[in-house]
Amino acid sequence: MDTFLPALAQVQVSIHQDEIVGTLSMFDRMIFKDYLTGFFPKALLLPISPGKGSGSRTLGITSSNPRKR
Amino acid sequence: MKAHVERLAQEAGRPLTYLQSPSTKANGQTKEDLARSIAERDGITEGLVCVFSVLEVCMSFDVRGNHQTHKLEVVRRQRKCLHYYFYYLDAEFGLMHIRLQSWFPFDIQVYANGREWLAQQLDRLGIAYVRYGSSTSYHYDNKLTQIADLTTAQALCDKFVHRKWPRLLNALARKVNLLLSGIRKAGFGGYYWVFDQAEYATDVFFRDRATLEALLPALMELSMTAFSAEDVLRFLGRKLHGNFQGEVTTDRKKRPEGRRVKHRMKGNSLKAYDASNLLRIETTINPGLSRANGNPREFRVLRVVQTQQGKQRRWMPMGKGVANLWRYAQVGRQANYRYLNALAQARPTGKAIAELESLCHPKTAQGKRYARFNPVTATDCALFAAALAGEHALVGFRNKDLQGYLYPTSAPSATEQRQRSAHVTRLVAKLRGHGLIVKVKDCRLYRTTERGYRLMSAAIYCRNKVFPGSVAHITESSRL
Numbered sequence: 001m002d003t004f005l006p007a008l009a010q011v012q013v014s015i016h017q018d019e020i021v022g023t024l025s026m027f028d029r030m031i032f033k034d035y036l037t038g039f040f041p042k043a044l045l046l047p048i049s050p051g052k053g054s055g056s057r058t059l060g061i062t063s064s065n066p067r068k069r
Numbered sequence: 070m071k072a073h074v075e076r077l078a079q080e081a082g083r084p085l086t087y088l089q090s091p092s093t094k095a096n097g098q099t100k101e102d103l104a105r106s107i108a109e110r111d112g113i114t115e116g117l118v119c120v121f122s123v124l125e126v127c128m129s130f131d132v133r134g135n136h137q138t139h140k141l142e143v144v145r146r147q148r149k150c151l152h153y154y155f156y157y158l159d160a161e162f163g164l165m166h167i168r169l170q171s172w173f174p175f176d177i178q179v180y181a182n183g184r185e186w187l188a189q190q191l192d193r194l195g196i197a198y199v200r201y202g203s204s205t206s207y208h209y210d211n212k213l214t215q216i217a218d219l220t221t222a223q224a225l226c227d228k229f230v231h232r233k234w235p236r237l238l239n240a241l242a243r244k245v246n247l248l249l250s251g252i253r254k255a256g257f258g259g260y261y262w263v264f265d266q267a268e269y270a271t272d273v274f275f276r277d278r279a280t281l282e283a284l285l286p287a288l289m290e291l292s293m294t295a296f297s298a299e300d301v302l303r304f305l306g307r308k309l310h311g312n313f314q315g316e317v318t319t320d321r322k323k324r325p326e327g328r329r330v331k332h333r334m335k336g337n338s339l340k341a342y343d344a345s346n347l348l349r350i351e352t353t354i355n356p357g358l359s360r361a362n363g364n365p366r367e368f369r370v371l372r373v374v375q376t377q378q379g380k381q382r383r384w385m386p387m388g389k390g391v392a393n394l395w396r397y398a399q400v401g402r403q404a405n406y407r408y409l410n411a412l413a414q415a416r417p418t419g420k421a422i423a424e425l426e427s428l429c430h431p432k433t434a435q436g437k438r439y440a441r442f443n444p445v446t447a448t449d450c451a452l453f454a455a456a457l458a459g460e461h462a463l464v465g466f467r468n469k470d471l472q473g474y475l476y477p478t479s480a481p482s483a484t485e486q487r488q489r490s491a492h493v494t495r496l497v498a499k500l501r502g503h504g505l506i507v508k509v510k511d512c513r514l515y516r517t518t519e520r521g522y523r524l525m526s527a528a529i530y531c532r533n534k535v536f537p538g539s540v541a542h543i544t545e546s547s548r549l
Contacts, residue, residue, distance in 0.1 A: 019284065021274040022219040023409075025402050026226040027183030028211075028268040028351060032238055032391060034177045034260035036252065 070171045073247040074120060074153050081117040088123045104156035105164060113158055121154040129172040148172070155245050163189050163211075169245050175252070177242050178265060183229065184211040190225050191216065198222075201345050214345045215274070230398045234391040238262045263356060263389035264365070269401025270351040271409065278346050285328065285343055288412055292330040292341055293321055296411065300459035301332040304339055304407045305352070306368060306400060308460070335367055339404055341412070350408050352401040356389040365389060370396045407462045413526060424520075425527055432503055439502030444528035451475060452496055453525035456506060456517055465514040468493045 078085040084107070093099060100121055108118045129148045132141050150172040159165050163185030168178040188211070191198050201212035216222045242260055243249055253259060275281040298317035299309045307313075315335040322329050329342030336355045341348065356365050366386035370393055374383045387393055387400070428442040442449050455474035456466065471493050480486035497515060500506045505521035508514070517525070 019275055019280045021276060023271055023273050024213075024216065024219060024223055024226065025269070025271040025405065026187060027229065027398065027401075028270040030181050030183065030267055031265040032179040032181075032234075032262050033265040034238070034242065034262055036174050036257045036260060 070169075070175070070246075070248065071151070074122075074169075074171075074245075077155075077245070078117070078120045083113075083117045083119050085120040085122065088121050091123060091125070100154055100156075101164065101166070104166070108156075108158055108164070115158050115160055118156040118158055118164075120156070122151050123154065124149055125152045127152070127170050127172060127176065129170070129174070153245070159189075161189060162186050167241055167245050174257070175246055175248060177246065177260070179238055179241055182211050183226070183270075184213060186229065187222060187226060188213065191222065194221070196221060201347070212272070212344055212347060212349070214347055219274070230395045234394055235262050238391070262391045264354070264391065264394075264397065266353065266355055267394075267397045267401070268351055268353045269398055269405065270349050271402065271405035273348040273350070273409065275346045275348065281343055281346055281348060285348075288341070288348070289321065289328055289330055291412060292332075293319065296332070296459070300411065301334060301339065303459040303462060304332070304411065305334055305337065305404050306407075306463065307334070308463075337365075337367060339408055341408065350405040350412075352404040354397060354400070365393070365397070368396075368400045407459070410462060410522065411457075411459055413522060424524055425531065428503060428524060428528070434502050437502065439499050442499070442503065442528075444524075445532050447532075450529050450532045452500070453528050456500065456515075456521065457525055457529070461517070465509055465516040467513050467515070468497060471497070 075085060088100070103121070104118050107113070111118075126147055127150050128145060129150060130143050131146050131148065133144050134140070135142050150170060153169045153171060155167045155169065157165055157167070162181045165179070165181045165185070168180070170176040188198065188200065191213075197215075197217040198213045199215040201214045239260060239262075249259075275284075296304075296319070301317050301319070302309050302313075316333070318333045320331055322331075324342075327343035329340055331338055331340040338353045338355075340351050340353070342351075343349070354365050354368070365388065368387040369384040370387040371382055372385045373380050374385065376383075387396055425444050428444050431441050432439045444450070444453075452471075452475065455471050458466075458474065461470065468490060472489055475493065475496075476489055480489055497506070500521070501508065501515070504518060505525060506515045506517050509516060
């Protein structure tokens with residue numbers, strides 16, 4: 001699909017060639033986000049369930065009421 | 070996590086500041102502006118600039134009692150927690166930031182800018198450039214308005230997409246998330262990196278601001294009035310079909326820096342705006358939005374899939390993963406070029422007008438004589454408009470496609486259908502004879518040539534804008 005793109009890119013430039021110096025194509029803003037791959041299976045939540053003690057606190061799970069923290 | 074972040078800032082000797090309210094563009098000063106001013110104030114040239122902590126909404130976990138089972142359960146829900154923004158002046162990426170959620174699952178966002186990256190590479194190679202906003206009162210901007218060697222700059226940009234992104238992003242994550250190894254040991258695996266937003270921009274460098282300003286009104290008018298929803302879909306590589314559920318909108322804004330026109334399609338967008346001597350065409354793909362409001366699955370990527378006949382290459386909906394970064398660039402570039410191509414119809418230059426003269430004379434090529442065109446008549450302009458239609462920018466057009474434009478109603482009889490087909494065949498031959506279109510090898514498809522785009526768009530412009538309507542009417546009558 002890219003084969004005729006260079007020709008396409010030249011169209012705007014050639015029509016206005018007296019006015020245009022050149023073009024530059026590049027990513028501008030890029031925002032990357034992460035997902036934990038082993039996140040969704042419910043069984044994997046067991047190591048951090050409240051019954052297991054210290055794990056929950058270490059990994060940031062606290063009471064449902066933020067004021068009680 | 071909080072202690073770790075405090076220690077990171079302390080070891081680097083950089084401030085950790087709690088922001089009472091979100092600092093955004095709407096508030097007047099963004100966190101990026103704030104970080105940049107801190108870097109300038111403290112003379113930071115590389116490394117950690119500062120850390121901001123802000124209370125923001127996140128998706129995390131909570132423990133709730135289940136009334137039916139009488140047991141506590143871990144549920145996922147929206148909560149509020151501290152988020153840390155690490156601003157770095159990176160040797161490769163320039164000013165960038167990492168946003169870390171302080172509660173499990175410690176989501177990370179990495180923000181980088183391609184133009185910032187390019188500026189760093191140009192500095193390294195000693196290629197001169199001018200940055201927009203550096204000599205004006207506008208806020209800092211990453212647009213580069215002049216580059217001494219555009220060919221080298223484009224070659225650098227083409228290499229950018231082939232970086233090993235997961236490795237790079239994992240290294241950044243390890244830098245800020247102390248608990249990453251613990252998370253892996255707990256069985257949650259590593260991070261799977263996806264795009265939250267990707268903007269791909271094509272900058273057209275005009276000689277100066279005055280040259281661009283002379284052309285800008287025509288460009289804006291054309292993009293607001295001439296492009297249909299179908300055209301916008303075509304620019305973005307989509308075809309309008311009966312199952313398309315979504316909205317295509319176009320709006321215009323005027324800002325202190327310039328004007329912009331934005332076309333939206335299901336959360337993804339294509340926009341054109343100006344800044345200094347730059348005309349920027351930008352395609353934005355928003356995987357971060359919900360599936361209904363926009364995601365990269367609107368676009369396609371060639372993948373190897375397992376089928377009943379074994380492994381085969383198929384065009385599949387494009388995912389969010391960073392492995393598709395090359396395809397994001399390809400989709401963005403194609404959309405930008407198609408849009409630029411369509412915008413080329415705006416105000417043809419003197420050269421194009423002079424070339425129109427050649428269409429007004431019969432032409433002989435390879436022993437065959439081709440009749441002249443009359444570029445100001447409605448019939449010839451309708452033919453030109455059909456050949457230039459946005460949907461034909463993708464793969465070209467066939468005889469049948471042109472018939473659809475030239476004959477709005479279906480043929481009442483088989484004889485009429487044959488006559489129409491033969492008429493369009495003659496028109497196609499005429500267009501080919503004048504070098505306005507070429508045939509695609511081994512198939513019945515035609516594509517518009519560079520000369521075709523230039524002359525046919527000039528003819529349409531002359532008829533619609535330059536040629537007065539009353540005179541056009543007289544010409545039509547005299548031809549009949």
